[in-house]
Amino acid sequence: MDGEDDRGLGVRPLRLLYLIFCRLLGRLLLLGRSTAANNAEILALRHEVAVLRRQIARPQLSWADRTVLSALARHPPYAATGSSPRAPC
Template sequence: MAPRLLYLIFVRLVGLLVLLGRSSAYKDVELLVLRHEVAVLRRGKPKPRLDWVDRAVFAALTRLLPTGLRLHRLVTPDTILRWHRRLVAAKWT
């Protein structure tokens, strides 16, 4: 029990130090991305459906996030590339 408590305290302190080291612009962008993700998740009943506006917002905002944070979002860089491939395939077929 005590080692787990010490571990959790250590993880929270390291997380706090990481947050203090980031600029306010990254924090603001991350908050915008999280708010939009919550809005999309609330809208979808079984599985969230993303329309082109949601995709554009996610694509624009995730480019501003640091690389470590991009990988843990609802929309990852691979997702954005898949959307682009589908868009190009639909346009040129």
């Protein structure tokens, strides 16, 4: 068991350094890209979202579903109204 603990401690710093290196390299590559490359990626992502939206069918709601959703919509969560459901301590 002691051998496993020693090996794990040596791997963790290497993995952390590897992850930091990958993130830094990714940031540097983003800085070197042109505006045209960024625009092309945005267009490709928008097209992908449009395709995915076409594949999702809208759910068929019953009258009971609509009633519950309308009741929930009338009462926003406490975080949105700024009030608290219980008294502060």
